[in-house]
């Protein structure tokens with residue numbers, strides 16, 4: 417393996433029990449340096465310490481106060497000066513503002529927050545990532561990342577939701593913005609595919625097992641049934657699979673759901 421490890425960046429770590437943290441753990445194990453972007457310094461530091469203890473100095477934290485374009489730009493500037501010679505090869509936009517309310521109860525602020533976190537932030541993140549990817553040559557196996565000789569400059573993944581393809585009774589503000597992310601990622605896949613940049617959208621069609629979903633649902637049988645909920649580690653494996661896909665046969669979208677779905 418080359419001494420310059422490729423770089424994986426993720427925005428959206430939460431308290432370290434969801435998709436963002438699980439994907440960071442898997443990419444750290446798979447030969448990447450891991451840049452962690454999140455609003456919560458405490459959970460960020462805890463996750464970075466865990467990753468560094470397990471794999472040497474592989475992780476660094478880039479806390480931000482919010483997901484405005486200015487904050488995202490500044491996090492990427494810090495990241496580049498922290499690891500000036502590590503090529504950015506994989507990026508995951510995982511931050512999401514979920515809001516489930518009857519349409520007439522939704523406030524203007526909630527609509528704005530949904531659009532700002534889910535769409536405007538995704539644009540800013542994608543811009544920062546694509547500016548880096550377009551400067552790179554195709555990745556080679558000697559770099560040591562998962563894509564190896566898959567003939568890619570980089571892979572950009574967006575975590576979506578059922579609401580990216582289907583609106584429902586309480587999802588007007590959430591679905592409008594998750595549809596937006598899907599539209600963004602599909603457009604980027606078309607525009608940047610020609611430069612061997614793989615852009616993919618992931619429809620998470622079910623509930624992910626996280627601390628937050630455990631406390632919301634308070635349902636021990638759901639937690640215990642591995643076939644009834646999405647395991648963040650299993651989602652991470654699908655993301656790694658996307659990164660490994662060869663440029664002659666890649667997908668711009670995956671949909672993931674538990675075997676025992678009810679809808």
Ligand SMILES: NC(=O)c1ccc[n+]([C@@H]2O[C@H](COP(=O)([O-])OP(=O)(O)OC[C@H]3O[C@@H](n4cnc5c(N)ncnc54)[C@H](OP(=O)(O)O)[C@@H]3O)[C@@H](O)[C@H]2O)c1
Pocket residue numbers: 427428429430431432433434435436437453454455456483510511512513514529533575576577578620621622623624625626629648
């Ligand atoms: N949990 C589910 O059942 C489920 C189902 C379908 C889709 N999804 C999607 O999957 C992605 C990952 O979610 P996850 O549940 O696995 O947890 P997660 O990895 O912890 O990621 C969710 C992230 O959204 C970020 N976020 C940004 N602004 C937020 C706001 N105003 N309010 C709340 N969170 C905000 C948080 O970022 P910070 O790190 O800055 O706190 C948090 O880490 C999200 O995009 C979500 O929409 C989740």
